[in-house]
Amino acid sequence: MHCLTGRLVWLLLVLSAAACAGCSSNQQLNPSFPLTVRQAEDALRQMRGEPKPLERPMVVLAGIHDPGLIVSALARRLGKTVTGGPIIEVSFFAADTFEECRDRVIEAVEKAVPGDVRAQTAEVDVVAISMGGLVARFAAQRRSDDGRRLNIKRLFTIATPHRGARLAVLPTLDKRQVDMRVGSAFLAALEAGRAEAGYDLLAYVRLGDAIVGPENTAPPGGFVWWVPNRPLSLSHVQASEDPRIVADIARRLRGEQPFSTLPAAPLPGAGAESGPVRP
Numbered sequence: 001m002h003c004l005t006g007r008l009v010w011l012l013l014v015l016s017a018a019a020c021a022g023c024s025s026n027q028q029l030n031p032s033f034p035l036t037v038r039q040a041e042d043a044l045r046q047m048r049g050e051p052k053p054l055e056r057p058m059v060v061l062a063g064i065h066d067p068g069l070i071v072s073a074l075a076r077r078l079g080k081t082v083t084g085g086p087i088i089e090v091s092f093f094a095a096d097t098f099e100e101c102r103d104r105v106i107e108a109v110e111k112a113v114p115g116d117v118r119a120q121t122a123e124v125d126v127v128a129i130s131m132g133g134l135v136a137r138f139a140a141q142r143r144s145d146d147g148r149r150l151n152i153k154r155l156f157t158i159a160t161p162h163r164g165a166r167l168a169v170l171p172t173l174d175k176r177q178v179d180m181r182v183g184s185a186f187l188a189a190l191e192a193g194r195a196e197a198g199y200d201l202l203a204y205v206r207l208g209d210a211i212v213g214p215e216n217t218a219p220p221g222g223f224v225w226w227v228p229n230r231p232l233s234l235s236h237v238q239a240s241e242d243p244r245i246v247a248d249i250a251r252r253l254r255g256e257q258p259f260s261t262l263p264a265a266p267l268p269g270a271g272a273e274s275g276p277v278r279p
Helices: 002-021 037-049 069-079 098-112 131-139 175-179 185-197 243-253
Strands: 058-061 087-090 124-129 152-158 200-206 224-227
Touching: 037 243, 058 069, 058 098, 058 131, 069 087, 069 124, 069 243, 087 098, 098 131, 098 175, 124 131, 124 243, 131 152, 131 185, 152 243, 175 185, 200 243, 224 243
Parallel strands: 058 087, 058 124, 124 152, 152 200, 200 224
Antiparallel strands: none
């Protein structure tokens, strides 16, 4: 009961912060991702009319308190632009630890696509919302008990707190939230194992994200493609609905030329560490 109450309080605070900071209409275009909402919607419409095959199975991972609604909506939108699959959705609602979240992902992938290599799952592309990106990175590292890992080729993250989340400092009984605090031992361990994992990490964010903080959505030394938030839209909570982000990921999943380019432009007002960095 205490855990459920804590989640409800966290959700209310998250929505409150999103409403206060995510409803601005900053329309500064990203020179390395100069796609408008209308152009993105047109592109998605065209892709739905001519879906192309996935190169490998796709896994779509939810955020921290999503019971499955947001992740399913994103999976459906992407699924209409491609053929083949499978497309595997994983929610982490009511999970208590990152270990439990990791195990859910590995079990879901092995059930949908039985692998033929004992040490890892079949190769997949992962699209992850917020905390789901950290779950994917954790799952890509070998488990201490049996050595199994999630075999990721490409990881697309949307508003993921790679460097921690601003609101994670709030009081909580949720160990996952504690692990998402800036400077946590969990985040340090993810960084220590990132090079060994060997996947491509492609990060996206909308400006005005007061829950995670745009500056936290790329790992140290990495980069993030940003877009301005839409008027009257919750910057973090609705980031996975943004047609610009969805269209760019869909293009990449289809093996087509993406709208975003490298080097990635720095976040507005960002320092040198957040500047253009090639993967």
